[in-house]
Amino acid sequence: MMIIMKSDATQEQIDHVIEHIKENGLTPHISQGVEATIIGAIGEAHNVPTDRFEGLDGVEMVKRITQPFKLASRQFHPQDSIFPLDGFKIGGGDIAIIAGPCSVESRVQILETAQAVREAGANALRGGAFKPRTSPYAFQGLGEEGLEYLAEARGQTGMPIVAEIMSQSQLDVMLKYVDVLQIGARNMQNYNLLRAVGETRTPVLLKRGLSGTVEELLMSAEYILAGGNGQVMLCERGIRTFETATRNTTDINAIPVLKSLTHLPVILDPSHSTGHADYVTAVARAAIAAGADGLIIEVHPDPAHALSDGRQSLKPERFAELVRQVAAIAGAVGRRIAPIHQTQLKEA
């Protein structure tokens, strides 16, 4: 960490910063420039927030040299993280395709959708049992009943289950049923929840918040990793901007940026990042072309009757076409969609 002093900083202010660096367990190193004095703070600086120094008199700016995240950083872990899911691997080259409805609405709906997306080439099944809804009056999900139906769908298709956890109080019930714990965009900085899933050994799909920066997303991953759970996949799902032609703005830049900063797998959710079924396929192709490790897609057998997110859900046949197009793009960048595991094929 470097503390750049104002050009008119006094010796007393400089001495105070030096003392403060020592109080924080770091070693000061002074460079006397012509325009400004710069004081390095050497040591385990990622443990020390910059605002510890920004408030000091005479300080112009504090600049980190090392990133504030460590376990998530590619600097300390150059190889891609790969973690096996029942039947396939996330990360490491193959493209994972997670698909399913926004919400589990009924037994029939989820079993039918699971079958359809498996046939179209999906590797894993998504479906919400606990739903974060802007309105307290909106459908809030089926709860444990929904999880039971998801488990039944897994039994029929062999696909692992991805479902959202909204609160640490749901952890026990979630762990009974799901293979991947999803942290939704609204909870990206729900630190108690991040810590709770960090203590499990179940893979986590961490979604970027609507106004979360790339760095903040990595810091939230760091919470989970610091708990000992190394199986975190990051999910870009669109950020909130001034543009209203689409529900969110897909930050496609985030794909290569994240791939360069971290070893964790990066996937994209074009259903939420566009908000319109008509744009999902084009943006799914773009994600794979940009280097994403997977996709998570909303599919509903009858979008017109979906209890949530109908406008952005694909019908199964349209999803099948998406998979075909994505496979072509994957080929063009030397990758492939993860093959469906034998167990899955047999069980199904």
Next chain:
Amino acid sequence: MMIIMKSDATQEQIDHVIEHIKENGLTPHISQGVEATIIGAIGEAHNVPTDRFEGLDGVEMVKRITQPFKLASRQFHPQDSIFPLDGFKIGGGDIAIIAGPCSVESRVQILETAQAVREAGANALRGGAFKPRTSPYAFQGLGEEGLEYLAEARGQTGMPIVAEIMSQSQLDVMLKYVDVLQIGARNMQNYNLLRAVGETRTPVLLKRGLSGTVEELLMSAEYILAGGNGQVMLCERGIRTFETATRNTTDINAIPVLKSLTHLPVILDPSHSTGHADYVTAVARAAIAAGADGLIIEVHPDPAHALSDGRQSLKPERFAELVRQVAAIAGAVGRRIAPIHQTQLKEA
């Protein structure tokens, strides 16, 4: 709710929408325009999310006539909500000033700060015991020990205590000590937490999320109100925009907008909304001039040694000057800073 059909919608699509309106417990009403058919959906429409119709074939747009929030709306509750706190009232004309450090760091620090802000004219004391921090390696607060010190500070000064709750698991311990439960910006859409505080009868200070719209803030308040807890004050604390000259962008427009949409009290946090001690006083004056019902201000006896938010914290003497200036502005708009209650004066 009005469903505007595309100009080329078929009769079959129109019929399907009509049927769908009935399935959702509403009554359809058709207006055949020249350019488009418009179908009204009459009834308890605030219970039905618009995305229930947006996914239907042939639908151009869905427009609410009534607001999606009801309990928070001024339409149904024209009078300002007022709720008494120990010693003064929030809402209803007088200006509340809540002040204190970002984090409770030690017994001495909080007792000293409490005394100082009370003398300067604050009505309530803020201080974080559980701290949401971007980094898992940053100071996370003193926990219950911090709450004990806050309670001791209340004993000495008579000021009610405002502290942040990060998780429903902290509810019991928080209720033992605090007078106002603060929901932080990152948790504005943590619905499980909103429901949990909605079941208490303790006042809630609900902060707007970094990318929360005014409408979403009101929907989050609606969660709390729907639980039976009517004592919610809303807090603008800056939104995230492209501008980097300040930490956040104070959305001063939100003050008159919220005052027109809701009966709930509205306060502003200029410490977070600017992020720089140098700008806090000017923006505090602006908030009161725009019609805010109160302020929440970070004050630290020694900002240079604050464990968090040092750059935006005021020293007590600077805070005292802020109170004087805010009092002058309050006078100019026919209001006043809430007088310190006799009990407080006696106890102190």
Next chain:
Amino acid sequence: MMIIMKSDATQEQIDHVIEHIKENGLTPHISQGVEATIIGAIGEAHNVPTDRFEGLDGVEMVKRITQPFKLASRQFHPQDSIFPLDGFKIGGGDIAIIAGPCSVESRVQILETAQAVREAGANALRGGAFKPRTSPYAFQGLGEEGLEYLAEARGQTGMPIVAEIMSQSQLDVMLKYVDVLQIGARNMQNYNLLRAVGETRTPVLLKRGLSGTVEELLMSAEYILAGGNGQVMLCERGIRTFETATRNTTDINAIPVLKSLTHLPVILDPSHSTGHADYVTAVARAAIAAGADGLIIEVHPDPAHALSDGRQSLKPERFAELVRQVAAIAGAVGRRIAPIHQTQLKEA
């Protein structure tokens, strides 16, 4: 256009709106709903701005049924617009690749770059002679001298020239030398300039402004089309958001959105939309995968000595690799990079 009245609008207010519709040359059509009265305004409504009605008493909202742009709209012109440039076509299937330095800095630099990008597969040469710079103290371009060097580069390589026009006063000199007039992001709403290029018959490359919406971009195109110049290509170049990990945020959604709304060709500038050479190739691939009709890329033989935009410029060999990867993606979506014209090959 539909004018939705407030639920408590009076008959007098409704009558006033009706009269106002007639004054604006439109025909009113009233639909009496249960919750609200809706008044259609039929006729050449795209000529009438909505704010003509939004200020009227009793009006809740004004909603366009037809888009505010007409000449740019795919509704009225379903086929893709194609316009021939010297040697190849923009639009209509093939991918155009425009490449070259940010600024023309010297005769040697531009001739060398032109040769290099042509060999790597570029179809057209970009280079700025008049440079919009944030600082009045920064290099402002070589002016007409720069245009002369560009013309010489065209003579050597056969590639058409794309250069930015900053002011209508530069129109005569620009038309002497360039094949495509570029309107930069900062001038997207410089209406006098848009009108001036609309009166020429030279193709225009119109860049989206930093905070321009998709609709505003199309309205700016409409200015040019309304002048009689139908050869407009639209360019997404990143929008300004809160994210600072990249210079701008590439709005990849805008590609399919624009392709559905307009018949005009759509290209992407990944150099500006990312701001970092390391991310340009990934985002270029994404653009083509999403359906873009071309790319505009900054290439500099020695980025370290570029007088502007060095950080985001590719060296020629890295650009050649980009072209190879983009060609593979183009193949995967059934397209190809526009072949270099015989004339170009002969002349070169």
Next chain:
Amino acid sequence: MMIIMKSDATQEQIDHVIEHIKENGLTPHISQGVEATIIGAIGEAHNVPTDRFEGLDGVEMVKRITQPFKLASRQFHPQDSIFPLDGFKIGGGDIAIIAGPCSVESRVQILETAQAVREAGANALRGGAFKPRTSPYAFQGLGEEGLEYLAEARGQTGMPIVAEIMSQSQLDVMLKYVDVLQIGARNMQNYNLLRAVGETRTPVLLKRGLSGTVEELLMSAEYILAGGNGQVMLCERGIRTFETATRNTTDINAIPVLKSLTHLPVILDPSHSTGHADYVTAVARAAIAAGADGLIIEVHPDPAHALSDGRQSLKPERFAELVRQVAAIAGAVGRRIAPIHQTQLKEA
């Protein structure tokens, strides 16, 4: 300027940066830190853009010590700039109130409005003769005829005239009639126009662009100042954010930030920054409370029939109430509305 090298930068890269600093007319100064080498670049660094160094191999970051603007900076010009307008002064303590319609629509409309706003306490008259409109089909202003009416209104009331210039080609006709040249938000970075008004000696009202940062606004002012025209007042008029409850988001923070960075007067336009007549007065009060030097307000005798911006225009009696409330706020911060000059009173 400080160039911070990457921790693994080679000696060759460091030498290259040093050489490059010299080529740009600056003097290098090397500080060898433990984590990184920092190279100062001393001299007239505000003339050298940072991107001249950001592209060099081994460079981590370039940080300015001195601001990139010089003539606009308070560092070099600590006293507030004051410039006299016919009848009153802008800057220096008194509050200027500029009012009038969005567009000059007719002789009667502007004369009537001028009389009304003068009586209500305005110091200057605004009115657009050349109008930047998103749509080519919208009313584009009366042109010179509008300027003639404005001049007649000045004759009747003694108020100086503020009107927007959209292009340097309008400069001659504008200078015949107006007292203050307004540069609109869309033209904040129209550098040819900035240079053109910089060569005049007529005061300029420079509006912030929708996505212009505070620093970019000051850089645009620097263009005008560099031309020799020191009479620039800056105008915050709302920025574009994700919030849609208001037309723009008033960046109230920008008032104290600009007042600390520059000596130029700073005014606010609450009509555009809110977009709704109902919120204009509250935000006008906030601006003065925050330290603004003036206001520019849209007033129309009959907003319902305004050809543009009807929704955000105040009727004269509502404007008069705004002036009364603003005067009270001004008093509370030790200021006053600039008194109407004797000449004005006599002439009127």
